[in-house]
Amino acid sequence: MTRAMSLVPTRADALTRANNIDAKRYARTRNYLNGDVTRLSPHITHGLTHIPELLQNIQARSELTWDDKIAFEFGWREYFQHVWDRLGVDIWRQPHHPPASAYADVLPDDIRGATTGVAIIDQQIGELYRTGYLHNHARMWIASYVVHIRKVSWQTGARWMYGHLLDGDLASNTLSWQWVAGTWTGKPYLFNAENVARYAPDVDCSGSVIDTSYEMLDVMARSSTPALSPQIMADRTVEPDLFSAPPLPPTDVAQHDPAAAVWLMHPWSLHLPDDRAAVGIINTDFHAAYPWSAKRWQCVMAAMQARCASVMVGSGDELAALLARTKLTAIKTLNPHYDVLIRRVAATVLPAPRAFGNPNMLKRSFTSFWNQVRREPFPR
Numbered sequence: 129m130t131r132a133m134s135l136v137p138t139r140a141d142a143l144t145r146a147n148n149i150d151a152k153r154y155a156r157t158r159n160y161l162n163g164d165v166t167r168l169s170p171h172i173t174h175g176l177t178h179i180p181e182l183l184q185n186i187q188a189r190s191e192l193t194w195d196d197k198i199a200f201e202f203g204w205r206e207y208f209q210h211v212w213d214r215l216g217v218d219i220w221r222q223p224h225h226p227p228a229s230a231y232a233d234v235l236p237d238d239i240r241g242a243t244t245g246v247a248i249i250d251q252q253i254g255e256l257y258r259t260g261y262l263h264n265h266a267r268m269w270i271a272s273y274v275v276h277i278r279k280v281s282w283q284t285g286a287r288w289m290y291g292h293l294l295d296g297d298l299a300s301n302t303l304s305w306q307w308v309a310g311t312w313t314g315k316p317y318l319f320n321a322e323n324v325a326r327y328a329p330d331v332d333c334s335g336s337v338i339d340t341s342y343e344m345l346d347v348m349a350r351s352s353t354p355a356l357s358p359q360i361m362a363d364r365t366v367e368p369d370l371f372s373a374p375p376l377p378p379t380d381v382a383q384h385d386p387a388a389a390v391w392l393m394h395p396w397s398l399h400l401p402d403d404r405a406a407v408g409i410i411n412t413d414f415h416a417a418y419p420w421s422a423k424r425w426q427c428v429m430a431a432m433q434a435r436c437a438s439v440m441v442g443s444g445d446e447l448a449a450l451l452a453r454t455k456l457t458a459i460k461t462l463n464p465h466y467d468v469l470i471r472r473v474a475a476t477v478l479p480a481p482r483a484f485g486n487p488n489m490l491k492r493s494f495t496s497f498w499n500q501v502r503r504e505p506f507p508r
């Protein structure tokens with residue numbers, strides 16, 4: 129349904145995609161690379177829509193229960209947000225050791241250039257650079273290949289992938305890399321050429337390093353020596369640059385009546401619930417640590433400039449000084465530096481919308497989270 133649609137995340141695109149969700153077809157095809165997935169992750173990440181709204185939209189057409197696949201996958205997103213809410217920056221700490229004793233902290237050139245000789249990896253890295261989007265299976269395969277076959281630390285892989293994704297989300301990305309690495313659950317995720325042949329039948333990985341048994345992959349995962357495919361001569365794909373500030377200049381600072389309430393728009397709340405005046409912020413303290421692709425900057429800045437009287441770019445201290453005399457309302461974000469700035473300058477901070485519960489105690493596994501939240505009636 130969504131293959132031909134644009135990949136620029138806008139509010140209008142979010143609504144079209146939402147209207148096209150067929151929960152039954154999603155459940156049947158979701159794991160296949162050409163399956164009927166929503167491609168809504170960039171919109172959800174940037175607050176152009178949210179899971180309660182999507183559930184409502186789907187339920188206007190067909191009833192959903194806790195057992196529906198799409199509800200379950202939305203649950204994974206809310207689970208990762210729950211963990212982030214409870215752990216903050218400690219989502220980067222690993223509760224278990226990975227299976228091997230040593231991993232590199234530099235991503236090899238053939239991975240960056242998509243010339244590893246493993247067809248699915250090279251194809252999907254090209255897709256990531258071209259579109260900023262990857263199917264869930266492609267993310268799992270790339271992460272597993274990077275960590276378990278090439279012995280690159282999950283932290284290095286996670287930072288690289290985050291930078292190129294349009295939906296890069298610190299919770300979903302960091303914790304999924306940990307899940308694949310085996311540091312979150314204690315069990316590494318491994319895949320072979322047969323698995324690729326099942327879910328991406330057009331891509332032939334025979335003869336490559338992953339054309340082997342799960343027993344052999346397990347031995348490779350525990351070894352500290354990287355394994356390589358036979359060398360092939362392929363054209364390098366150019367990795368796009370990442371930027372720690374938007375490639376566009378900030379606009380002039382608009383003056384607001386100090387008594388009037390104004391929305392504070394940040395990159396994770398690009399759609400606001402009403403049409404009150406708004407100012408946009410880009411906090412460069414955050415982006416110095418987490419740079420983004422030009423594509424992602426263009427989407428975020430276009431949405432902000434369309435909605436805000438001014439978009440301010442600066443460090444947390446600079447923005448706090450500029451915003452000191454405005455009565456601001458913001459939607460909460462857990463993204464570091466932005467969270468601190470918002471608490472400092474906003475008179476009102478509204479919770480980010482959630483569909484399912486957010487248990488007080490940290491749930492270490494998705495299963496225990498899901499078993500707890502599904503004791504409540506299914507959200508309508």
Ligand SMILES: Cc1cc2nc3c(=O)[nH]c(=O)nc-3n(C[C@H](O)[C@H](O)[C@H](O)COP(=O)(O)OP(=O)(O)OC[C@H]3O[C@@H](n4cnc5c(N)ncnc54)[C@H](O)[C@@H]3O)c2cc1C
Binds near residue numbers: 166168169301
């Ligand atoms: C290594 C790795 C890195 C990832 N990084 C990110 C990331 O930075 N940002 C991100 O939003 N997701 C991330 N994911 C989760 C998942 O792959 C994407 O959310 C999903 O592929 C997005 O495509 P979609 O919108 O078409 O998904 P659909 O299958 O259509 O699912 C609908 C929505 O449910 C949520 N969802 C579905 N599957 C998952 C999942 N496994 N975990 C969490 N939420 C899920 C997403 O919000 C998604 O948009 C990552 C997964 C892996 C394995």
